[in-house]
Amino acid sequence: MSHYFITGATGAIGSSLVPVLLQQPTSELTLLLRAETADKLNERLEELYRFWGIGSSDQAARQRIRALRGDVTLPEFGLTAHEYKALCAACTHIIHAAGNVRMNLPIEQARRSSVDSAKHVVALAHAAPKLEKIEFVSTVGVGGRTYRQVPEEWLTDRRDFHNTYEQAKAEAEELVRGEAERGLPVTVHRPSMVVGESASGRIIHFQVFYHLCEFLSGQRTRGLSPRFGGTRLDVVPADYVAKTIAWSSQTSASGGLILHSCSGPTLAVALVPLRERVRAAFSRAGRDLPRMVELPTPLFKAIVAGVSVFMPTELRRAVRTLPVFLDYLATEQTFINQRTQELLAAAQLPVPHPDRYLDKVLDYYLERSR
Structure with a gap:
């Protein structure tokens, strides 16, 4: 019997992971969910059941899932002493997929989400006598600005980061590296930009990629676009990441390794063709699209900043996040995935291959964002 403790089950990766783990007939899952009250906890779990298609009559599946009300940033996850003791006694596998993907948080808040949570996961690992494996979800963004090719190995050189999210994730990885070197059975997973599942495009929340697509369509910038040149974007479907994590959790072959769940150098998508694919999908969905006008990036930023003053409040807020995307895309990086x-x-x-799933991902988004 495998007993998984999972953080981040409400996120893009975690929500895709749970159905994969349930395919293992002997697995039981304990999910850590944030909720103000016990009633709110039940509501959140029911929302997840609906997303997974687990109805009230499917008691066999429901009996294998337990939800605990807690917070990954708190010592012992904010659980009662009884709950934490029982968790330690039962836990054979830990999958830490929780994380705040906001890129521009103050660094101390970003560290609470990434570094503090890593410390508490490690503490559980040391307190769990039956522990077999830990899967620690990081990001390819830990490469920061320094590496044109981010390798599948621990990154120890000093480097600059695009944002506090990357910095805090890198610091959390450094903590985990020390534990791995002391023998903790951990695999670090670095996904790239996660999108919907490859077969259906389905995803629980629309995050970074989808905001970027709104900008690529030209709707939010009145058709203005920076010149992307040969810049490429590495995206990966949530179900591929989930299957990789599930496989890794059941083998010692990945212990101590870094796995890159990404499209890699050969399949990363060039931004100009991606923009055309996005605009085609938006057009199919009946969106009115302006004619695109490409500008040098400095001029584009200046014009958009000036025009945003006259935009509606919601659109102005969205446009103000654009520098975050442009900064990220300005670094020409590839992520090596050969060993993985x-x-x-x-x-x-x-x-x-992105050609197999990108249209499904875009159509799913557009059907639900009208």
């Missing part, structure tokens, strides 16, 4: 793919070959988990 070699390791996953035996599990028959090839990286899906």
Whole structure:
């Protein structure tokens, strides 16, 4: 019997992961969910059941899932002494997928989300006598600005970061690296920009990629666009990341390794063709699109900043986040995934080609954002 403790079950990766783990007939899952009251906890769990398609009559699946009300940033996750003791006694696997993906938080808040939560996960690992494996979800963003090719290994050189999210995740990785070197059975997973599931486009929340697509469509900038040149964007479907994590949790072969769940150098999508794909999808959905006008990036930023003063409040807020995206896209990076793919070959988990899923991802978004 495998007993998984999972953080981040309400996120893009965690919500895709739970159905994969339930395919293992002997697995039981404990989910850590934030909720103000016990009633709110039940409401959140029911929302997840609806997303997973687990109806009230499916008691076999429901009996294998337990939700605890807590907070990953608190010592012992804010659980009662009884709850924490029982968790330690039962836990055989930890999957830490929780994280605040806001990129521009004050650094101390970002550290609470990433570094403090990592400390508490490590503490649980040391207190769980049956522990077999930890899967720690990080991000390819820990490469910061320094690496043109981010390798599948621990990054120890000094480097600058695009934002506090990347910095805090890198600091959390450094903590985990020390534990791995002392023998903790942990695998670090670095996904790139996560999008909806490859077969359906489904995703629980619309995050960074979808905001970027709104800008690529030209709607939020009145058709103005910076010149992207040959810049590429690495995206990956949530179900591919989830299957990789689930596979890794059941093998010692990945212990102590860094796995890059990403499209990699050969499948990362060039931004100009992506923009055309986005605009085609928006047009199919009946969106009125302005004619695109490309500008040098400094001029684009200056014009958009000036024009945003006259925009409605909601649109103005959205436009003000654009520098965050532009800063990220200005760094020409690729993320190496050769070793990860070699390791996953035996599990028959090839990286899906973006041409197979991007239209589904965009259509799913547009059907639900009218």
